[in-house]
Amino acid sequence: MTALLEINDLGTGYGDVKVLHGVSIALEKGKVTAVLGANGAGKTTLFRTIAGLLPCMSGRVRFQGEDIGVLASHKRVEKGVVLVPEGRLVFPDLTVAENLRLGAINVRARAHSDDTLKTVMALFPRLEERKSQYAGTLSGGEQQMLALGRGLMAMPRVLLLDEPTLGLAPGIAKQIFSTIPELLDFGLSILIAEQDVRSTLKIADYGYVLENGLVGITGDGESLVRSPLVAQAFLGH
């Protein structure tokens, strides 16, 4: 077993406030790995640190064996580590097509942007319909599709999905969940953080439970669903 993305003993935080105290996670190629945890457990902090938005204060972030912990965000995107941030942060003053095109700004993706754009439009026909509309005028679900599509435009090898269904209507959330396994066909691997533990464990091959900035329980999706601790903490029985 070779890990595509390997996080070792990662510690970080905001100034003097430490949020992560030594988190270790391994992501296998072609798999969906879930990071579960309550609000404030450090999921978003972990994702932001992997993407380079927060400094890695201790420990290592290795991608394909290479230490990427000191690289600037855009360099990590160029390597193929792409974050779709929490809260559907699309660019409101640009059109849907312009948002998608910007996703392919890194050198590796730019050359293939026309082909990738077609694939993304096929995956989300809604985006094709609204391609010349300003992103700020889209509905919440459409913005999430756009954020996902924009992430795919970067031709990621690892896609980090931070709370992709946060604040979405249940029907749309379900639709997003059903799309995630399809994304694996692009030859990428997914790390997902979600509040909706039940739906996430259904699609996840492996999961980690974060508690107060530390990894608590780990296991494959199946065993986590059956774990009484997970059941008690997240599934409400």
Added chain:
Amino acid sequence: MTVLRSDLAFFAGLAILAGFGLSVGSLFGTYWVIVALNFAMWIALTQSWALFSGLTGYISLGNVVFYGLGAYTVAVSFKVLPLWVAVPMGGLVAAVFALMIAVPALRVRGPYFVILTFGISELVKYSILNLETYLGKSSRLLFGAPSAEAVLYTMIALAVASSVLMRLVKSSTFGRGLVAIQGDETSAETVGIPVTRFKVMGFTLSAFIPGMVGGLMALRSTYFEVLQVFNPFISFTIVTMAIIGGSNDARGPILGAAFLVFLSELLWSSAPRLYMILLGAFLIAFVLLAPSGLVGLLRKYGEGHSK
């Protein structure tokens, strides 16, 4: 990429405006040369401001510093360097200065950036004032400067260049990256936009033409006085024009400059106080009622008709 019809219309309009500007002297006389010069100058300054501040949302309140540095470069090198070297050199000095302050200045956002840029321009103003006093120069006279027409022609070239630049940047990946930075800087990073590099490049690019404009205006006024060329009122006027015209589209600065230049022509000599009152009233009205400026109104009107 094909040239769009709206691009053609824009460039044709720009060419007509420039042609008209070039011929005002022979058509209407010297007075209008001065008005046209003024108009072209404000277009070049506001367009350059919009290129960075309009696209990224980093509002600079200190763009006079680029103008002043350009003017100072030309004044100091007058009769030492030929003008075709000195004026671009003014632009270069302004751009290098922008490059130097960009990295520290662009770490702060919002109101802090506004105050910082204002502070930097005041700092440079008083530093040069002290330097000039130390050198024993209270002001510098520039004897034998070129004619008003020659200055006008060059200024029109700068106004056209800044407008074309804005138009090209706006529709490029670089320009969209700048707009993305305005939308959300964190997301811009996650998309892979080299945010710092883009901001530094945009800021530096937006300083070059104002530096040349300042150099030209020093030649126009035939003397150099620190407090005058670093007058913060120039920065305020640029921002006012950008707000009234709209600053996320190359048409905005042209409309904003036209509006204020002609309003002041109309009222400045006959009713200067009324002019200042009206200026304030218009500024408030635009900020409250039409935040995307005249160009925003134009767009809305256009959409209403195409439906």
